[in-house]
Amino acid sequence: MNTDRPIRLQTENVGVFYGSKDAVRNVNVSFRSNTVNALIGPSGCGKTTFLRAINRMHELTPNTRVTGKIMLDGQDVYGSDVDPVDVRRRIGMVFQKPNPFPTMSIYDNVVAGLRLAGEKSKVKLDETVERSLRGAALWDEVKDRLKAVGSSLSGGQQQRLCIARALAVEPEILLMDEPTSALDPQSTQRIEDLMESLKQQTTIIIVTHNMQQASRVSDTTSFFLIGDLVEHGATEAVFQTPKDERTEAYITGRFG
Amino acid sequence: MKATIPQPRRGSGSRADARFQAVIVALASIVLVTALAYSVVLLLNGASAFGREGLGFVFGSNWDPANGHFQAFPFIAGTFFTAIGALVIAVPLALAASLFIAEYAPDWLANPVAYLIELLAAIPSVVYGLWGIFVLIPATLPFQKWLASSLGWSAPIGPGLFSAMLLLAVMIIPFIAAISRDVIKLVPNDQREAAFALGATKWEVIRYAVLPYARAGILGGVILGLGRAIGETLAVTMVIGNANRFPQNLLSPTATMSSIIASNFGEASSPEFVSSLIGIGFVLLVVALVVNFLARIVIARLTPQGTV
Amino acid sequence: MVTRASQNIQVGISKTLSPARRAQNALAMVLVALGTLLVLVPLFLILKDLFVKGFSSLNLQFFTQSQSEITFLGSAGGFLNAIVGSVMMLAVALVIGVIIGIGTAIFLTEYREHRLVPSVRLMGDVLTGMPAIVVGLVIYGLVVRGLGFGYSGIAGGLSLGLIMIPVIVRATEEVLKLVPQTLREAGLALGLPRWKVIMNIVLPTARSGIITGVILAVARVSGEAAPLIFTAFGNSFLTWDPTQKMSGLPLAVYRSAFEPSEAAVARAWSGALVLVLAILVASLVARFAARKR
Structure with missing residues (x-):
């Protein structure tokens, strides 16, 4: 379980409420630096809700409330003096469906975050584009048409463009919300391969419906059920010797 | 990991956000205040008309600017006569056109027809008025004369209630047709298929x-069309004759609230006259508000469960 | 849902279609077609008269001279004063309509959680149903008389701007709603503040739709004459000074139609033609802008 690596993100009694309904309860979990961490569970179990609480993205949904603490490098991202904008700059996100900005070119998509944050140096931007696109394993495919619009790419390429866009601001954590669910098997394969190299530079938390994917790519796995974190541990342990019978039922396909 | 992106001071994003939001809220507040300001401004400027005439301003019929009498009931009645008359003509035709576009015609025919009807809606009121005076009235005058002589009415002069109803009908048809078409297109296909499957x-x-499925939307559209007809000004002003009294019959000249304001404003010399015209404007505003809210209520009440 | 339709039909029992039902069906179709035809006839008549009467007296003078030069002795004059007035007043209206209209639409779609949203939406609807003449009277009471500005092009532009606001709000709101939520989330997830997401991602994505809405709003108010009677008042002389009384194309058409001069009436037809052509061109441009995505 790579216990030698430092803890990057830690949650203390995290709960998420939509109005008075609690979608997630009492989650205590920690994620170590430079690892891939999978969140699994049946639909509506709260794993996506929990993921969106980490970078305060759920604040876009009215009447949502988070309790407990989410500590990023020892600082609570919900602290009263913390700006959600800063949180999101440090915690990147890749979404279920590829969502490149339709009015921007491939190049502009990648540097959108940097440029809007005020970076003007052409050299710096060029450098970032190449580094991020290489990081997302897209560089060779698009290096000759960086000025083309992002939506001209295939679905799998678009998703890697979105990964590059997230990487460009050098996030400390990268959240991935079912990043391959809208993709074909080949594109899925490429993105899974990519994760192995991505964890050299960042820490990944990925929500997935696909248990094979979780077992292939992740170092740790967290199993959610109806808003509760049922089990968390090294992926191998969770899949081979689950401690909770509900986990076992789920991973052996008895429900879900 | 080294932080290479420019890191603004903590919280600066929030402050800029707060400033931006303040600007947006301020702009939206203008809309909020404007609607209220309308009634206040008209009420203040028209108040003296209500002060002098009391309820007689709305219910009395003596409009005689030369002698300082300003009672607006004939125009309120005139507004309703013309608007209702226009609706009677317009609704069946608008409904036919919307059914034609949404249910009967193949796309190659429906699309151009829909476009032409949209075109009808884009023509300004004053152009309708011009056409009304110089084309519609001369063209319908023989019919008006025939109708008057067979019913024993006094000879029509052309401009009057009938001409206004006719012209107004032409103007609100595209409006009602467009709403009806949209509502009819929203009827889910399973409703049609269910009926077809029964033979x-x-x-x-x-x-x-x-x-039945679309009735709420259609009725709402009809009421919104009524609102249009009530507020319509120039075209009506140009063909209604602007007489300061009740119409004796369908063909005689009369006036509506908006036409009396538009046609008399230039001659309104005394402050009493001006405030009376603005007072009529206030009544018009209230009527328009009531009609619009009625339309919303109808749509909300009659909409079948499960429709959008 | 399916049962509601079936309950209503008590006629579907017989095996073959009865002649009565067949006839009813055919009659309905004929009536619908006839009704549609009746709707289109006035359109063709209006367009025909507009082009025939409008073109016959349209010449260069129409664009180079003003109404003040129309005389009983047959000098035709032109509508230059009204064209200039319309352009200037529409420019004023555009500034007001765009800033307040788009701002309000941003408020309604991007700040949905704000407690003023329901009231602003309600008042927006109220403004939509407000007769144009009422808006003219309000500006008369508030600006022309209340603030003592007198009749002016600015007052005219102000009234047209107020009429534009709800049109632009509605059109902009529609397109902003079409911008996928995931784009906003993608922007925020990059650590961008909300205002940058709105200005640099949401608005550019919706740009062509917003432009279309604005053009249509301008086209719509460019035909409004009623509010101008109480605000800009009209002016048969050419003026470029928006603090003076001004005419607008629809107002000039209205006034000329009642003048006891054939030349003036002929000018009214030309003015109407030019006005309608301008509106048609604007809506074609708007359609083009909408298609070019």
Whole structure:
């Protein structure tokens, strides 16, 4: 379980409420630096809700409330003096469906975050584009048409463009919300391969419906059920010797 | 990991966000205040008309600017006569056109027809008025004369209630047709298929499945059309004759609230006259508000469960 | 849902279509077609008269001279004063309509959680149903008389701007709603503040739709004459000074139609033609802008 690596993100009694309904309860979990961490569970179990609480993205949904603490490098991202904008700059996100900005070119998509944050140096931007696109394993495919619009790419390429866009601001954590669910098997394969190299530079938390994917790519796995974190541990342990019978039922396909 | 992106001071994003939001809220507040300001401004400027005439301003019929009498009931009545008359003519035709576009015509025919009807809606009121005076009235005058002589009415002069109703009908048809078409297109196909599957004819499908489903939206559109007709000014002013009294019959000249304001404003010399015209404007505003809210209520009440 | 349609039909029992039902069906179709034809006839008549009467007296003078030069002795004059007035007043209206209209639409779509949203939406609807003449009277009471500005092009532009606001709000709101939520989330997830997401991602994505809405709003108010009677008042002389009384194309058409001069009436037809052509061109441009995505 790579216990030698430092803890990057830690949650203390995290709960998420939509109005008075609690979608997630009492989650205590920690994620170590430079690892891939999978969140699994049946639909509506709260794993996506929990993921969106980490970078305060759920604040876009009215009447949502988070309790407990989410500590990023020892600082609570919900602290009263913390700006959600800063949180999101440090915690990147890749979404279920590829969502490149339709009015921007491939190049502009990648540097959108940097440029809007005020970076003007052409050299710096060029450098970032190449580094991020290489990081997302897209560089060779698009290096000759960086000025083309992002939506001209295939679905799998678009998703890697979105990964590059997230990487460009050098996030400390990268959240991935079912990043391959809208993709074909080949594109899925490429993105899974990519994760192995991505964890050299960042820490990944990925929500997935696909248990094979979780077992292939992740170092740790967290199993959610109806808003509760049922089990968390090294992926191998969770899949081979689950401690909770509900986990076992789920991973052996008895429900879900 | 080294932080290479420019890191603004913590919280600066929030402060800029707060400033931006303040600007946006301020702009939206203008809309909020404007609607209220309308009634206040008209009420203040028209208040003296209500002060002098009391309820007589709304219910009395003596409009005689030369002698300082300003009672607006004939114009309120005139507004309703013309608007209702226009609706009677317009609704069946608008409904026919919307059914044609949404249910009967193939796309290659429906699209151009829909576009032409949109075109009808884009023509300004004053152009309708011009056409009304110089084309519509001369063209219908023989019919008006024939009607008057067969019913024993006094000879029509052309401009009057009938001409205004006719012209107004032409103007609100595209409005009602467009709303009806949209509502009819929203009727889910399973409703039609359910009726067809029972062996219904095309007309029966429309009669028993489509129209009942769409009725709230259509009725709402009709009421909004009524609102349009009530507020319509120049075209009506140009063809109604602007007489300061009740119409004796369908063909005689009269006036509506908006036409009396527009046609008399230039001659309104005394402050009493001006405030009376603005007072009529206030009544018009209230009527327009009531009609619009009525339309919303109708749509909300009659909409079948599960429709959008 | 399916049962509602079936309950209403008590006629579907017989195996073959009865002649009565067949006839009813055919009659309905004929009536619908006839009704549609009746709707289109006035359109063709209006367009025909507009082009025939409008073109016959349209010449260069129409664009180079003003109404003040129309005389009983047959000098035709032109509508230059009204064209200039319309352009200037529409420019004023555009500024007001765009800033307040788009701002309000941003408020309604991007700040949905704000407690003023329901009231602003309600008042927006109220403004939509407000007769144009009422808006003219309000500006008369508030600006022309209340603030003592007198009749002016600015007052005219102000009234047209107020009429534009709800049109632009509605059109902009529609397109902003079409911008996928995931784009906003993608922007925020990059650590961008909300205002940058709105200005640099949401608005550019919706740009062509917003432009279309604005053009249509301008086209719509460019035909409004009623509010100008109480605000800009009209002016048969050419003026470029928006603090003076001004005419607008629809107002000039209205006034000329009642003048006891054939030349003036002929000018009214030309003015109407030019006005309608301008509006048609604007809506074609708007359609083009909408298609070019």
